[in-house]
Amino acid sequence: MAYTALYRTYRPRDFDEIAGQEHITKTFKNALEKGKLSHAYLFSGPRGTGKTSIAKIIAKAVNCEHAPVANPCNQCDLCLGIDQNIINDVIEIDAASNNGVDEIRELRDKVKYLPGHGKYKVYIIDEVHMLSIGAFNALLKTLEEPPKHVIFILATTEPHKIPATIHSRCQRFDFRGIHTKEMLTRLNEIVDKESLDIEPEALRVIAESAEGGMRDAISLLDQVVSYSNEMITVNDVHAIQGSITDDAMIEIAMAIQASDIIKAMEILDQLLSEGKESHRFIDDLIVFYRDILVVKNTHSKEGKSLFEKPAFEKIMDALSNPMVFHYLDILNQAKQDMRLASQGKLYLELAFIKMLDVTIKQDVVMRESMMRLTEKVKTLENQIENLQNRIEAKKDEGQNVVRSVFDDIVQSSPDTKPVVNESDTLDETEKQPVPPQPKIDVPKQPIAQESPYVKLYKKYEAKQYRTYDIRFVEDVLNTGDREVKIEMVQKWYDIERFIDEERANYAKLITDGDLVATNGAMLIVSYDSAATCNRLMKPDVKRKIIEVLEDYYGRKMLFMALPINVWKKVSAEFIKKFRAKTTDDDFITLSPIEDSRLKEIPEEKESYEDVISENVKTAKDLFGDIVKVKKGD
Numbered sequence: 001m002a003y004t005a006l007y008r009t010y011r012p013r014d015f016d017e018i019a020g021q022e023h024i025t026k027t028f029k030n031a032l033e034k035g036k037l038s039h040a041y042l043f044s045g046p047r048g049t050g051k052t053s054i055a056k057i058i059a060k061a062v063n064c065e066h067a068p069v070a071n072p073c074n075q076c077d078l079c080l081g082i083d084q085n086i087i088n089d090v091i092e093i094d095a096a097s098n099n100g101v102d103e104i105r106e107l108r109d110k111v112k113y114l115p116g117h118g119k120y121k122v123y124i125i126d127e128v129h130m131l132s133i134g135a136f137n138a139l140l141k142t143l144e145e146p147p148k149h150v151i152f153i154l155a156t157t158e159p160h161k162i163p164a165t166i167h168s169r170c171q172r173f174d175f176r177g178i179h180t181k182e183m184l185t186r187l188n189e190i191v192d193k194e195s196l197d198i199e200p201e202a203l204r205v206i207a208e209s210a211e212g213g214m215r216d217a218i219s220l221l222d223q224v225v226s227y228s229n230e231m232i233t234v235n236d237v238h239a240i241q242g243s244i245t246d247d248a249m250i251e252i253a254m255a256i257q258a259s260d261i262i263k264a265m266e267i268l269d270q271l272l273s274e275g276k277e278s279h280r281f282i283d284d285l286i287v288f289y290r291d292i293l294v295v296k297n298t299h300s301k302e303g304k305s306l307f308e309k310p311a312f313e314k315i316m317d318a319l320s321n322p323m324v325f326h327y328l329d330i331l332n333q334a335k336q337d338m339r340l341a342s343q344g345k346l347y348l349e350l351a352f353i354k355m356l357d358v359t360i361k362q363d364v365v366m367r368e369s370m371m372r373l374t375e376k377v378k379t380l381e382n383q384i385e386n387l388q389n390r391i392e393a394k395k396d397e398g399q400n401v402v403r404s405v406f407d408d409i410v411q412s413s414p415d416t417k418p419v420v421n422e423s424d425t426l427d428e429t430e431k432q433p434v435p436p437q438p439k440i441d442v443p444k445q446p447i448a449q450e451s452p453y454v455k456l457y458k459k460y461e462a463k464q465y466r467t468y469d470i471r472f473v474e475d476v477l478n479t480g481d482r483e484v485k486i487e488m489v490q491k492w493y494d495i496e497r498f499i500d501e502e503r504a505n506y507a508k509l510i511t512d513g514d515l516v517a518t519n520g521a522m523l524i525v526s527y528d529s530a531a532t533c534n535r536l537m538k539p540d541v542k543r544k545i546i547e548v549l550e551d552y553y554g555r556k557m558l559f560m561a562l563p564i565n566v567w568k569k570v571s572a573e574f575i576k577k578f579r580a581k582t583t584d585d586d587f588i589t590l591s592p593i594e595d596s597r598l599k600e601i602p603e604e605k606e607s608y609e610d611v612i613s614e615n616v617k618t619a620k621d622l623f624g625d626i627v628k629v630k631k632g633d
Contacts (some may be wrong), residue, residue, distance in 0.1 A: 006222040007215050010190050012053045012502075013083065014071040019186045019214055020178035021050050023493060028054070031233040032061045038171045040143050040152040041258050043130075044159035045175025048213030052092075055124045056082065058153065059090045063118030078118050089115040101134040108142045111150050121150050127160035128154040136163050144169045167497075174493065176512070177212020179528060180204070187217060192536045196225060198232035199555070204304070205237045242277050243623040244284045248307045253288065253315050255328075256355055264352050267444075268345070278344030279335075282351070286331050293324050298531040300597040322371070330354050440619045456521035457556040467537050467561075467601045468593045470570075472560050477574050478587055479519040487554065489515050495552050506544045511538060516567055523549065526567040530597035533561040537601055566595055 012018045015025040031037055037058075043051040060072035060079045072079045081087040093107070107123065115121045125131075131139070143152055143166065154170060184207050191198055206224070210217035220241065230237045238245050248271060255264040271281065294300075295307055296316050306312055311547070330410060334351035338344040346427060456479065465472045492515055499507040511524040512532070527533050542559060549557050570590060577588045 003316060005219070006190065006194075006225075007218040010218060012050065012057065013074050014057055015054070016071065018050050018054060018057075020182040021175055024054065024173050024175065028058060028061075032058070033068055033070040035068045035123045037062065037151065039146050039150065039172040040172035041154065042159070042162070042167065042172040043153065043155045043175060045157070046177050046212055047157055048210070048215030048217075049175040049178060050214065051175055052124065052126060055122075055153040055155060058151070059120075059122040059124070060275075062122065062151065063087075063089065063115075067119065073515075078164070081117070087117050089118050089120065090122045090124070092126065092129065095125050095130045096127045100133045101132065101138050104131070104135040104138040108138060111142055112147055115149055119149065122153065123150065123151045124155065124311075127157070128166075129156045129158045133163075136166060139168070140165055161165045172497065174496065174511070178210075178214050179212075180207045181528070183207040183210065183212075183214060183217055184216060187221060190218065190221065194225075196232065197230070198224075199234060202232050202234045202237050205234055205243075208301070208304075209241055209243065210238070225257045242275065242280050244271060244276060246309065246312075249284060249288045249306075250309065250311045250315065252285070254311065256352065257315060257318055259356050259601065261352060263358055265349060268348060268352070268618065270347055278348055279338060282331055282335050282338065282344070284350060286328060286335070289324050289327050289331070292319060293321065295530060296321070296324075298534050298597060298599065299530075300531050320371070327355055329497045411629070441455055451555070453520045456519055457558065458520060460558060461556075465558075468561055468562070468595075468598050470590050470592050472558070473517075473524060473562075473570055473593075474588065474590055476517050476519055476522045476560075477571075477590075479522075480517055481519050484520045485515065485518050488518060495548065498552060499548055503544065503548055506541075506548050510545060510548060511559065514564075516562075516571070522560075523559050524562055524567070526562050526564045528564055530566075530595065533563055534597075534599045534601070536561040539601070562593075563595065563597070566593060566598070 015029055018025050041055075043055065045051060057072060060074070060082045061067065061069060063078045063082065064072045065078060066075040074080070074083070078087060082090050086091075091107075093103075111121070111123075113121075146152065152170075154162075154166070159167075159172070159174075184203060187203055187207060191203065202224070203221075206220050207217055209220060220237070224232050224236055224240050227240050235245060237243075251545065252264055252267050255261075255267065268281075272278065274453075287428065291304065291306065292312075292315065296319075330351050334347045338347045341347060460472075460475055463471065463475075493511050495511055496504060496507040509532075510525070513527045515523060516526045517524040527536070535541060537560070546557055546559050570593065572593050573590055574588060577590075581588070
């Protein structure tokens, strides 16, 4: 019997075997069980994420002998026949090769005939964006009002090419790229069933190389199995796909860090002589420096074994953010130039030389100096803030504020002149009390009735929450509204359809997470990765996220992103304390959020000039000439 490829052998047969698309599988399982299916669906998303597989599972479920069921039984004759493609009630059409008006007219003529075996005829049109305009027009009426025994499922990787008239006649489901963790779970199942001997790190490299496509990952695993006769190693995977090993990448980065251009060129020549492609080489180098930025700024070492290598940590500690950005700019430009070149090696060599050029790096060195200066100014700012806090404390105790603070600071400095309180030099006649100001009565204006969401927003807007402030979570959970959450979740995954193209990336960031708690004006959204949360909570990104949410839901909002593991811990504590409440008015407080991966992010970053002009001036006003501002390093 002919060999069957692994991706065909392990094609999902029911919704439980689908990886990474829970928001879609859960919807269809409920709809199938309740018998509430639409007549037309549009599946959009990257290749290899399960669009056609889910379409065939739906076809089996609606025609299963045990229907209505949430999952096909995969045992009856109809389920088995659909799996073997011998039931003509399930019609798969490749729109890339059948994109003309005549093919669609033929389809339209055959739609009216009843199914021959099951209850429904299911038309699965793959790559539907390839249909011509005339073919789309021929499909319109049939798609809007098909016979009751027909279901249309359209699949595409480019939904923006589909006319709005088709969009409006279908329920759209957006498939996501599959997360590496979910992909590894599925790959491990296949490895166990096939009794394969493979290194865990090799499996991780396969999952990362697939870039979210489950089919690509299984195909690469199949290819590596054929390549290796014994245990499958990381080097086998790199050899098959032409990528660079972690050790080789570290060796190159260390040569660049040491300004050893000869060694960097030798490593490049050796790798290219082994058959590595220059285009793939520069892509891997860009990913390597991107990984340095991510780990350096998020302090999260999850995801790759590369992050645990001492050499990687050494390189990361030696490089500043501006220097890494400098390297990435050079590599990205080289990548653009290589697209039109026949010899990519030349641009790689030029990129290495440019990365080590002292003159070009001078600008980066200046930026690093400014960063160090900013840190020093920030330290001074914190010292001033601490002094101001002490001043307030002394005021409460009724002490001579200025003299008391200065006694603490300058008691060990013999050259410091005593501080004189200016009020002590005034004559008694000059110390006149300030007469009270007359009170002006302002007529009250009638107040318009505010919605509960506006009241909640105004109540909590001024609380000055920190980045991951547990008070924000407490306020949301203590005032949460389940009905409002259900209403918002029902429209959650339609955000991308209604937001303009310019902000589509921010809408995608929103729908990548799950809305876990809300009171209508404040939202908590959970994400798999702490690094993603840190990115979304940056002031500029957070403002864009809130802007998208406010435009979509039509009201002012506050937003917090939390990793799913942190949310589970916080919500479990809330539930436990909620059950122990003695009265309904008790306000539940929670333990602070503690996670080393989460980064406290300041709301606004002041420029050097802003800090000097305000904070140093304040310091000089308070302390006089003892305050010195050091310029440069």
